Amino acid sequence: MRKSRTKVRRQLKELRTRLKELGEAQQRGEENTAEIESCKGEIQVYKKELQSIEEGGHTTFVAAKDMLQPKKGISAKNLRIQFRKNKLNDRISDLSAKLGDAQLPPDERETILEDITKLRDERDSLIQEKQALNEYNHTRFMQFRKEAVDEEKHQGELLEIEKKIADAETSLDESLESGEDATILAAKENLHLLLMEKTSIENFTHDLFLQNMESMKAKR
Incomplete structure (x- = not known):
């Protein structure tokens, strides 16, 4: 475990x-x-892997790892889109410069204008694709963060109800020893409700159970 922890911290x-470094590059104008x-x-x-190591499990890390793979793919696609867009911008600039030539024949001017229109359309398409990828990227990240929070909440609820069940079982044992029917009945009902609540938590229907x-x- 110590070796794994050291490796993750190094990463x-x-x-x-x-x-x-990327932040500094962005400040210099890089996209x-x-x-x-x-x-x-x-x-x-x-961070999630480190947390899972500390907790002795990898459930959270598996969820995080699943989220990472499409994120890497999106990053690579974004880089390819940016590279292609830069090339298109250069080509559009070159063609636009030619239009400034007063001696440019009309038919050649028309051809250049058509080429510029096509290049701009292609560039617009790339911009839309990049936007769609970034929106998906952000959505995936927000989804993962919500899932991580929900998982922590779920585990916390289970731990809490299990503690209540343990206390209820102890109370039932004490009631049985006392021999008082009313106390025994109340203890059994309390334990029964807690077991039902635990089942609802495990089935992700806890909110409905509480309602x-x-x-x-x-109604009472």
Whole structure:
């Protein structure tokens, strides 16, 4: 475990250094938003892996790893789109410069204008594709973050209900020893409800269970 922890921390350090370099490059005018987002995503994943190592499990890390793969693919696509867009911009600039020639024949001018229109259409298509990829990228990241929070909440609810069940079982044992029927019945009902609540948590229907309990209380 110690070896794994050291390896992950080293990877985190390298990624944070890379993120700093990308941020500095962006300040110099480079368009590297996709790379920055990808790097941030990887940092989140390795943070989750470190957390899973500390907790002795890898459930959270598996979810994070699943999220990382499409994020990397999106980053690569964004880079290819940016490269192609830069080439198109250069070509459009070259053709536009030719239009400034007063001696340019009309038929050649018309051909250049048609070429520029086609290149601009292709560039617009790339811009739309890049936007769609970035929106998907952001959506995936937000989805992962929500899932991570929900998983932590779910595990917390399970731990809490299991503690209540353990206390209820102890109370039932004490009631059985006392021999008081009313106390035994109340203890059994309490334990039964807690077991039902645990089942609802495991089945991700806890909110519905709580709503039903509130409705039952209101009818009493």
